[in-house]
Amino acid sequence: MGVDYSSWKAMNETVGMRIFTLLAVLSMAAHAWIGLWSVFTDYVTERMLGPRANFLRLVCQVGTILVLLVLVLWVIEIMWVSP
Numbered sequence: 001m002g003v004d005y006s007s008w009k010a011m012n013e014t015v016g017m018r019i020f021t022l023l024a025v026l027s028m029a030a031h032a033w034i035g036l037w038s039v040f041t042d043y044v045t046e047r048m049l050g051p052r053a054n055f056l057r058l059v060c061q062v063g064t065i066l067v068l069l070v071l072v073l074w075v076i077e078i079m080w081v082s083p
Contacts, residue, residue, distance in 0.1 A: 018079045025075045029068045036064045 011017055044057040 012079070021079055022075065025072055029072050033064065033068060037061065040064075 012021075040057050040060050044053050044060060046053045049056060
C-alpha cells in the first residue's frame with residue numbers, strides 16, 4: 001500500500017503536522033549543536049593544535065551555527081511559506 005503525492009501533501013498541510021515537524025527539526029538542531037559543541041571544546045584545544053586552536057574552534061562553532069540556522073529556516077520556508 002503506497003502513499004501518493006496528493007495524500008502526502010494533504011497530510012503535511014495540516015497545522016499539527018507542521019508544528020510537529022518544526023519541533024522535530026528544532027530538537028535535531030539542538031541535539032546537533034550540543035554534540036558538536038562538545039566535540040569542538042574537547043578536541044579543538046590549544047594542547048592539541050597549539051595557539052591557533054581558539055580561532056579554529058570559533059570558526060567551527062560559527063560554521064555549525066550558520067548551517068543549523070540555514071537548515072531550520074529552510075524547513076520553516078518549506079513547511080509554512082511554500083504553497
